[in-house]
Amino acid sequence: MNARTRLLFLAILLSVSALCATAALASRSATPKRGGSVTFARIEDSQSFDKTNVFQNESIWLAEQIMEPLYTVTPDGKRVKPWLATSVKVSNGGKTYTFKLRPGVKFSNGKAMTSADVKFSIDDARKQSKGWGYLDAAIKNITAPNPSTVVFNLKFTWAPFLADIALFANGIIPKNWNGEPRAQFYKHPIGTGPFMWDKRVVGQSVTFKRNPFYWQKGKPYLDSVTWKFVTDENTRELQLRGNQIQVDEFPPFNSIAKLQHTPGVTMTLFPSTRTDYLDMNEKYPPLADRHVRRAISHAIDRQAIIKSVLFGHGKPANSFLPPQVPFYNPNSGGLQFDIAKAKAEMAQSKFPNGFKVTLLVGAGAQVEAAMGQILQNSLKQIGINVTFKQEDTSTEFQDVQKQNYQLAFSYWTMDIADPDELVTFAVDIKGGGAHSFFTEYNNPTVVNLSHKAQRETNAGKRAQLYNKLQQIAAGDAFLGFLYYSPFRYAYSSKLHGFFVYPLGNYHLEDAWLG
Amino acid sequence: MSLGAYVGRRLLHLVPIALGVTILCFFLIHLVPGDPARTILGNQATDQRVALLRHQWGLDRPLPVQYGKFMGRVVHGDLGTSLFYGVSAGRLVLQRLPVTLWLIGFGALLSVLIAVPLAVIAATHRDRLPDHVVRAVPLVGLGFPPFWVGIVLLLVFGLHLGRGFPVGGYGNGFTGHLHSMFLPALTVAFGISPILVRSLRASLLEVLESDYVVTARSKGLPERRVLGRHALRNAVISTVSVLGVNIGYLVGGTLVIEQVYALPGVGQLMINSINQRDFPIVQGVTLVFSVMVVLVYLLTDVAHALLDPRVRFE
Numbered sequence: 001m002n003a004r005t006r007l008l009f010l011a012i013l014l015s016v017s018a019l020c021a022t023a024a025l026a027s028r029s030a031t032p033k034r035g036g037s038v039t040f041a042r043i044e045d046s047q048s049f050d051k052t053n054v055f056q057n058e059s060i061w062l063a064e065q066i067m068e069p070l071y072t073v074t075p076d077g078k079r080v081k082p083w084l085a086t087s088v089k090v091s092n093g094g095k096t097y098t099f100k101l102r103p104g105v106k107f108s109n110g111k112a113m114t115s116a117d118v119k120f121s122i123d124d125a126r127k128q129s130k131g132w133g134y135l136d137a138a139i140k141n142i143t144a145p146n147p148s149t150v151v152f153n154l155k156f157t158w159a160p161f162l163a164d165i166a167l168f169a170n171g172i173i174p175k176n177w178n179g180e181p182r183a184q185f186y187k188h189p190i191g192t193g194p195f196m197w198d199k200r201v202v203g204q205s206v207t208f209k210r211n212p213f214y215w216q217k218g219k220p221y222l223d224s225v226t227w228k229f230v231t232d233e234n235t236r237e238l239q240l241r242g243n244q245i246q247v248d249e250f251p252p253f254n255s256i257a258k259l260q261h262t263p264g265v266t267m268t269l270f271p272s273t274r275t276d277y278l279d280m281n282e283k284y285p286p287l288a289d290r291h292v293r294r295a296i297s298h299a300i301d302r303q304a305i306i307k308s309v310l311f312g313h314g315k316p317a318n319s320f321l322p323p324q325v326p327f328y329n330p331n332s333g334g335l336q337f338d339i340a341k342a343k344a345e346m347a348q349s350k351f352p353n354g355f356k357v358t359l360l361v362g363a364g365a366q367v368e369a370a371m372g373q374i375l376q377n378s379l380k381q382i383g384i385n386v387t388f389k390q391e392d393t394s395t396e397f398q399d400v401q402k403q404n405y406q407l408a409f410s411y412w413t414m415d416i417a418d419p420d421e422l423v424t425f426a427v428d429i430k431g432g433g434a435h436s437f438f439t440e441y442n443n444p445t446v447v448n449l450s451h452k453a454q455r456e457t458n459a460g461k462r463a464q465l466y467n468k469l470q471q472i473a474a475g476d477a478f479l480g481f482l483y484y485s486p487f488r489y490a491y492s493s494k495l496h497g498f499f500v501y502p503l504g505n506y507h508l509e510d511a512w513l514g
Numbered sequence: 515m516s517l518g519a520y521v522g523r524r525l526l527h528l529v530p531i532a533l534g535v536t537i538l539c540f541f542l543i544h545l546v547p548g549d550p551a552r553t554i555l556g557n558q559a560t561d562q563r564v565a566l567l568r569h570q571w572g573l574d575r576p577l578p579v580q581y582g583k584f585m586g587r588v589v590h591g592d593l594g595t596s597l598f599y600g601v602s603a604g605r606l607v608l609q610r611l612p613v614t615l616w617l618i619g620f621g622a623l624l625s626v627l628i629a630v631p632l633a634v635i636a637a638t639h640r641d642r643l644p645d646h647v648v649r650a651v652p653l654v655g656l657g658f659p660p661f662w663v664g665i666v667l668l669l670v671f672g673l674h675l676g677r678g679f680p681v682g683g684y685g686n687g688f689t690g691h692l693h694s695m696f697l698p699a700l701t702v703a704f705g706i707s708p709i710l711v712r713s714l715r716a717s718l719l720e721v722l723e724s725d726y727v728v729t730a731r732s733k734g735l736p737e738r739r740v741l742g743r744h745a746l747r748n749a750v751i752s753t754v755s756v757l758g759v760n761i762g763y764l765v766g767g768t769l770v771i772e773q774v775y776a777l778p779g780v781g782q783l784m785i786n787s788i789n790q791r792d793f794p795i796v797q798g799v800t801l802v803f804s805v806m807v808v809l810v811y812l813l814t815d816v817a818h819a820l821l822d823p824r825v826r827f828e
Binding site: 045129201394399 | 564673681
């Protein structure tokens with residue numbers, strides 16, 4: 001072997017060694033490590049951990065780390081899978097569900113979970129008239145024939161039943177609230193989840209620590225998780241860069257590009273079920289005209305909104321259902337930006353010469369103000385003069401819900417892996433309790449389709465019903481479908497296994513620090 | 515009138531002031547549209563569920579009845595229960611109070627520590643370069659909004675320059691608080707010290723030309739002693755009033771600084787509670803703020819009298 005050959009051999013040897021070392025490092029970094037603490041910073045503090053009565057995401061996503069349901073949502077947000085139950089058998093024409101409980105599941109106090117706990121938890125949840133009890137309305141009764149079996153008898157066939165059972169409100173807690181008064185129990189709840197209650201400073205932070213009895217062996221990896229309340233978005237970003245926090249929840253859209261190029265920071269946009277709408281109140285006569293609503297829907301320049309408000313991080317909405325919801329129909333015919341068509345619709349309406357309309361905008365809500373400007377310019381082209389009515393967000397919220405508005409912005413995120421929750425709320429003027437998303441939209445055909453879909457357990461037939469429903473609703477343009485936007489999380493590059501589901505929740509038992 | 519009697523009388527004035535503040539605050543916050551039940555129940559709220567929650571909180575009763583109940587609790591030292599958190603409003607306010615007091619106290623101290631030497635330099639170098647610099651540069655601080663100053667200080671001292679200070683937060687223990695509160699207090703000082711500098715400089719210039727200072731100098735007293743013992747003590751009297759007014763203003767104005775530095779103070783609690791229409795907390799914070807402002811002004815008057823024996827308590 002001459003010197004040149006030896007040199008070549010050495011170079012090859014070094015390259016192979018380097019490759020092996022890199023591969024070894026990569027494989028080591030992919031192996032979850034146990035230990036460490038993670039701190040989230042977010043714009044809102046948790047309100048309550050009473051999972052049966054709380055509607056605030058900042059509370060719900062934390063409660064889910066402690067209290068788990070029988071079934072849970074799959075990562076794509078479209079189905080459910082067994083969680084504290086291992087299987088379910090459906091009988092009696094779809095009116096009886098028999099769940100087999102997962103063996104070896106314990107609460108964080110060390111006591112085994114039994115069917116009595118399950119019966120108690122869901123009986124308690126469905127009693128809550130101010131809370132989420134309405135989603136359990138189909139349940140007639142629950143029995144616990146043996147410690148590992150729970151039977152649900154329904155009043156009628158109910159297609160969304162398993163999705164409803166996977167709702168956080170139906171998470172399992174110890175029977176009789178572990179011997180405490182109800183309100184006291186929810187100040188430091190106990191469950192089977194990966195984390196258990198540690199401490200809370202109201203208005204400042206909440207800390208959970210590892211549940212030593214967690215049923216998934218070896219998990220969770222983290223010792224503890226803290227959620228801090230940091231209202232200023234700039235401060236949250238600086239704290240992430242300064243490693244004082246590991247997760248910045250919902251950084252503003254205008255900082256995404258910068259965070260994507262910040263060393264040590266992973267900026268991820270998780271697909272979400274968030275859908276933003278323009279509410280059109282049909283109590284205002286021009287907006288009761290289908291042609292006017294179609295004209296407005298055609299006049300919304302969704303791309304301009306996405307570009308200027310979301311900085312390109314969104315997609316135009318083409319149905320009132322988001323793509324991450326089962327039975328979403330991408331071809332439902334949701335109206336898109338086309339000024340010529342908008343003018344044609346206006347010409348066919350009872351208001352061919354246009355009219356004046358007021359748009360409710362949250363004071364200080366920059367996103368709404370920017371969207372309002374774009375909308376104002378577009379609608380002017382079809383003869384609709386928009387004036388803004390600014391209100392602080394709490395008042396704006398109340399006025400929308402009381403239908404004391406003409407045009408307003410709103411949004412929705414899903415809580416279950418089934419369209420029923422949103423469909424009922426949005427189109428069932430009487431049954432949904434919200435006057436069809438506060439718009440007074442009333443199409444009996446759509447309402448009837450929604451009722452049929454609730455009772456149809458055949459997935460194929462259900463899909464057909466929801467397809468038709470979405471098509472009619474899109475044609476009626478009862479809401480202006482604006483855009484679909486992602487959940488935004490900036491987090492330390494040392495944090496692995498962090499994944500946000502389309503419903504907004506996350507399974508922190510899989511997260512670890514490397 | 516003795517000092518004790520004067521303080522006692524001023525404290526008695528607190529009662530009608532606090533009562534007036536509670537009446538104003540109670541009816542104003544209820545006049546503003548916005549419903550805490552709808553805020554808390556979110557966009558799934560139905561009229562029925564909203565009505566149930568309003569009834570549970572007693573918000574469906576006439577306003578005078580609600581006010582009567584509120585005052586009934588206040589005289590027993592109970593500010594009610596937070597609608598958002600479901601815990602004692604008084605406890606929440608008291609938990610937050612030390613943070614705000616730290617911010618105000620430390621901010622005032624830093625303002626004085628910055629203002630006094632600068633004012634002395636300016637007054638003793640009248641119309642020369644140091645005077646011009648001292649008069650001009652701090653004014654820049656007044657021109658910058660506190661949130662901007664806060665972010666710049668965080669960027670410079672929290673992230674760069676060796677990361678000497680934490681990026682927000684209150685810290686733990688006395689030294690932790692001292693460390694964490696330095697930048698927020700400096701931000702407060704940025705806003706107050708220019709006013710103090712100008713006030714103290716003007717007073718010093720006036721005092722330095724007075725007869726007793728000329729006499730002190732002619733006696734051969736060193737300039738440091740003339741300044742410290744004769745001029746500064748008399749000049750500082752009007753500045754104490756200016757400081758008192760600014761601290762009074764700060765009591766309600768720390769909000770922005772608390773937001774930027776993620777300080778869990780009363781101001782932050784107040785703004786969140788207004789957004790959530792958490793009436794008991796808004797009322798509680800307003801009551802505490804009004805008492806604090808009255809106390810600050812009282813302390814200012816007492817300090818004024820102690821510094822100037824000519825002032826009589828009347």
